[in-house]
Amino acid sequence: MLIDLLLVKMTENRKSDKDLMMGRAKIGMLGAGFISNIYMQSLRYVRDHDVMAAFSLHEADARDFAQKWDIPNFTDSMDELIEHPDVELIIVGVPHHLHATVIPKIARAQKAVICTKPLGRSAEEAKQCLDAVEATGVWHGYAESAVFDPAVMRAKQLIESGALGRVYWVRYREAHAQIHVFARSPELNGGGPMRGLGCHGVAAGRWFFEGKEPVEVFAWGDRLARDDVESEDSAITLIRFDDGSLLQVEVGWGHKAGLDIRAEIHGTDGFISTDVTGETGVRAFTVEPAGYTIEKAGIDHGWITLVPQEFITYGIHNEMDHLIHAYLSNSQPWQDFRDGLIDNAIIDTAYRSMQSRSWEKLVIPE
Numbered sequence: 001m002l003i004d005l006l007l008v009k010m011t012e013n014r015k016s017d018k019d020l021m022m023g024r025a026k027i028g029m030l031g032a033g034f035i036s037n038i039y040m041q042s043l044r045y046v047r048d049h050d051v052m053a054a055f056s057l058h059e060a061d062a063r064d065f066a067q068k069w070d071i072p073n074f075t076d077s078m079d080e081l082i083e084h085p086d087v088e089l090i091i092v093g094v095p096h097h098l099h100a101t102v103i104p105k106i107a108r109a110q111k112a113v114i115c116t117k118p119l120g121r122s123a124e125e126a127k128q129c130l131d132a133v134e135a136t137g138v139w140h141g142y143a144e145s146a147v148f149d150p151a152v153m154r155a156k157q158l159i160e161s162g163a164l165g166r167v168y169w170v171r172y173r174e175a176h177a178q179i180h181v182f183a184r185s186p187e188l189n190g191g192g193p194m195r196g197l198g199c200h201g202v203a204a205g206r207w208f209f210e211g212k213e214p215v216e217v218f219a220w221g222d223r224l225a226r227d228d229v230e231s232e233d234s235a236i237t238l239i240r241f242d243d244g245s246l247l248q249v250e251v252g253w254g255h256k257a258g259l260d261i262r263a264e265i266h267g268t269d270g271f272i273s274t275d276v277t278g279e280t281g282v283r284a285f286t287v288e289p290a291g292y293t294i295e296k297a298g299i300d301h302g303w304i305t306l307v308p309q310e311f312i313t314y315g316i317h318n319e320m321d322h323l324i325h326a327y328l329s330n331s332q333p334w335q336d337f338r339d340g341l342i343d344n345a346i347i348d349t350a351y352r353s354m355q356s357r358s359w360e361k362l363v364i365p366e
Contacts, residue, residue: 025049025324028081028111030102031093032056032065034180035116038310039091039143040069042317049324055081078102082109089327091143092116095180096196097188100125104132112139114323118199118347119340121190126344127365130337141323142335144343146172146200147207148315148322151274155265159208164267170208171248171264172201175255177225178296184229192231193251194221195347200261201249202343203335205239208265212241214342218359219350225254237350240359258297258305261314276313282306341365 027049029036033056043051053073056062066074075081082090082105090106092099092115100120106113113133119142120126133140146152159167174197183189183196190196206214217239221232233254239247261276277294282305284290289300294307295314307313326333345364353360 023048025328026086026088027051027324028084028087028090029054029065029071029093030078030081030090032061033093036065036091036093037068038316039093039320042311042320045317046321046324048328052086053081053084079105082106082111088112089114089139089324095182095188096121096190097182100128103129107132107136107138110136110138112327114141114143114327115337115340116143117145117203117340118190118195118344119337120344121188121195123341123345123348123365125190126337126341130341133337139327139330140337141326141333142337142340143319143323144199144203144335144339145315145319146204147334148318149204149261149274149276150312150315150318151276152204152207152263152315153318155263155272155274156207158272159265159267163270164265164272165269167208167265167267168245169248169264169266170205170246171250171266172204173250173260173262174198174200175250175252175260176258176296177254177256177298178258179229179253186231189231191347191351192221192229192233192235193253194219194232194235194237194249194350197251198235198237198249198347198350199343201251202237202239202247202346203339204263205247205249206339206342209241209245209247212243212245214239214247214346214362215242216240216359216361217346217349217353219353220357221351221354225252229253232354235350235354237346237353239346239362256298258293258299259295277307278305280305280307280313282308 051071054066054071055075059076062074062076089112119129219237221235224234226233234252237249259277263274265272285303286301293304311317323333349360349362
């Protein structure tokens with residue numbers, strides 16, 4: 001199967017089933033909203049785990065989520081989920097502003113943790129999360145789906161083969177116009193789309209430039225397309241690496257056509273382009289509303305693009321499979337909280353550059 005081919009690299013450093021230190025991961029799902037539902041959809045196709053308990057701030061939402069996904073326990077108490085005796089690995093699927101509060105609690109309870117992106121609303125919050133897991137020694141994985149996107153993974157394999165020569169410029173774009181409620185608040189979101197969407201481009205770009213160090217950042221951001229947000233709705237960020245290579249990250253909340261995810265990788269001997277949501281191979285025309293078509297779609301009739309199995313297309317399945325088996329084998333995941341800290345530090349620097357209108361030196365809190 002295609003997905004098996006895409007997972008070849010992921011299994012290179014994974015121990016065999018016989019070598020797994022634990023038989024099955026006992027998972028607690030912290031959150032019952034948008035991303036937690038996508039995680040659960042992905043976990044249906046991942047072996048060696050059981051989701052034992054679910055949490056939501058509202059008991060009815062927790063109950064509905066548990067019933068939907070056949071989870072035996074649910075609660076509206078975050079502490080109860082964290083301390084649950086049948087839970088050993090907690091997946092954090094709550095909004096950004098809660099990460100720096102809940103992760104130290106999880107670490108103190110000696111539970112392993114996977115946290116969705118971004119790790120915090122700032123590098124300082126990300127550092128609090130990293131400090132907490134390092135102080136207690138618990139295993140931690142960073143759920144940054146961009147590096148697990150099948151198209152990105154295949155591009156990475158081609159880069160590593162040497163076919164492109166030296167990669168010197170990467171461009172990554174992500175945009176849409178359907179904003180989550182909490183993301184409308186710069187305080188809750190940690191900024192605008194540069195934080196919530198830009199973290200994907202920063203992570204994927206750093207992965208393509210693996211072995212090189214980001215050193216300085218230049219960014220522009222402004223409100224161009226909408227008047228219902230307080231932050232920027234459009235931004236462009238340039239990240240320069242220690243060898244002069246450049247990562248260009250473009251984000252926006254004004255793309256009415258729906259989710260737009262594209263990348264270009266330029267090398268001295270070749271070029272790769274990916275279009276995750278535009279060229280899916282499935283197009284349709286409908287007079288009547290078609291219902292759900294694609295994440296954050298701007299319209300549901302006329303000419304529409306459909307994405308088969310979005311949780312695979314966006315890399316969520318690869319991400320969950322890799323992280324859970326890295327936990328079970330007690331091995332280093334591709335992305336951990338230090339990656340979350342570096343990505344947040346780059347985005348912090350981008351926001352400083354938007355204000356200063358000049359290149360800003362990257363400083364990673366240590």
